[in-house]
Amino acid sequence: MASFPNVTNKVKAFSIKCSATAATPLSQSQDLEERVFNFAAGPATLPEKVLKKAQSELYNWHGSGMSVMEMSHRGKEFLSIIQKAEGDLRALLNISEDYAVLFLQGGATTQFAAIPLNIVKPEDSVDYVVTGSWGDKAFKEAQKYSKPKVIWSGKSEKYTKIPSFDSLEQTPDSKYLHICANETIHGVEFKDYPDPKNGILVADMSSNFCSKPVDVSKFGVIYAGAQKNVGPSGVTIVIIRKDLIGDAQGITPVMLDYKIHAENNSLYNTPPCFGIYMCGLVFDDLLAQGGLKEVEKKNKKKGDLLYNAIDESKGFYRCPVDKSVRSLMNVPFTLEKSELEAEFIKEAAKEKMIQLKGHRSVGGMRASIYNAMPFAGVEKLVAFMKDFQARHA
Numbered sequence: 001m002a003s004f005p006n007v008t009n010k011v012k013a014f015s016i017k018c019s020a021t022a023a024t025p026l027s028q029s030q031d032l033e034e035r036v037f038n039f040a041a042g043p044a045t046l047p048e049k050v051l052k053k054a055q056s057e058l059y060n061w062h063g064s065g066m067s068v069m070e071m072s073h074r075g076k077e078f079l080s081i082i083q084k085a086e087g088d089l090r091a092l093l094n095i096s097e098d099y100a101v102l103f104l105q106g107g108a109t110t111q112f113a114a115i116p117l118n119i120v121k122p123e124d125s126v127d128y129v130v131t132g133s134w135g136d137k138a139f140k141e142a143q144k145y146s147k148p149k150v151i152w153s154g155k156s157e158k159y160t161k162i163p164s165f166d167s168l169e170q171t172p173d174s175k176y177l178h179i180c181a182n183e184t185i186h187g188v189e190f191k192d193y194p195d196p197k198n199g200i201l202v203a204d205m206s207s208n209f210c211s212k213p214v215d216v217s218k219f220g221v222i223y224a225g226a227q228k229n230v231g232p233s234g235v236t237i238v239i240i241r242k243d244l245i246g247d248a249q250g251i252t253p254v255m256l257d258y259k260i261h262a263e264n265n266s267l268y269n270t271p272p273c274f275g276i277y278m279c280g281l282v283f284d285d286l287l288a289q290g291g292l293k294e295v296e297k298k299n300k301k302k303g304d305l306l307y308n309a310i311d312e313s314k315g316f317y318r319c320p321v322d323k324s325v326r327s328l329m330n331v332p333f334t335l336e337k338s339e340l341e342a343e344f345i346k347e348a349a350k351e352k353m354i355q356l357k358g359h360r361s362v363g364g365m366r367a368s369i370y371n372a373m374p375f376a377g378v379e380k381l382v383a384f385m386k387d388f389q390a391r392h393a
């Protein structure tokens, strides 16, 4: 009889081992060493505390025995998550009960269509102030569902300005006035808001959402993609005055109809559960920091440091944006010697400061310094800029 040396007659006990429970977590110090300062415009850097908290809850959320990613969106666990997220956002922005808060999908780009579809008719006039590429995109999409007019455009001045509100020639019967509160690519930010002569004010706040206090009662609709200041991509937040809901155009797809989402508390279909959970962690963290007034102070400090470094460089660095409307979130700048820009970006990346390349449509550099960018990140960038200038001036 042939012998099989590797096979024993004994039946081995079958053991079930869960490899995941045995996985060793990365040590904290290792984590920190590996992190970069990420100046990306979005998806963008998230608060370290929030990432750690999500990491600690990832495998088993609050003793539920499952991850947020695995939960039913109709279960009590997720309901508590989305309700807390909404409650915390309402507290942060002091949003009254006159407004619905919706957690949607499709990005701010989807809202470019959803806004006219929901709140005006195809023959209605609506006004757009175009201070950058995003406002322009919003205007173009609105052409399919309404009669929009660009009442002011900064294009001829390369989107470096915001008009004086007195000079705006608003269409008398316009149903709304649309602005992009912060132009992510051009770095132009409204510091105050125009009053619509007629109708309501609508704002795309994607890239400065929750970066400072905002008087929500001035607006009919505020919308924002989450992936800059408040979470991962995949969540779009819409804050809308309730009396504007419920009269969508007949062609409005069910997924774009605010009434459907408001009536179902953002749970008409499967929402982006994990993204909403992450936004909730960010809101909680912003409240813990003392709310948006405190957050704004920190953002001003970071913005001042960076803009001063640019302005004091004797023209080595330049920011083209009008000083009074420079964004505290996205800081575009160029080098006088533009041939050095690629080198600047390469050397910065070596120093673990990444994503400093300007948008392909404008070139140069752009440092996005959202809420979650630590002061130390801007300090490091400024120190690098000075050193780079000393070596290349």
Ligand code: PMP
Residues within 6 Å of the ligand: 042, 106, 107, 108, 109, 110, 134, 180, 182, 183, 184, 185, 204, 205, 206, 207, 225
């Ligand atoms: N508006 C602004 C101001 C943006 O910055 C962006 C994205 N960068 C958008 C709209 C489009 O957002 P999304 O990619 O989420 O559709």
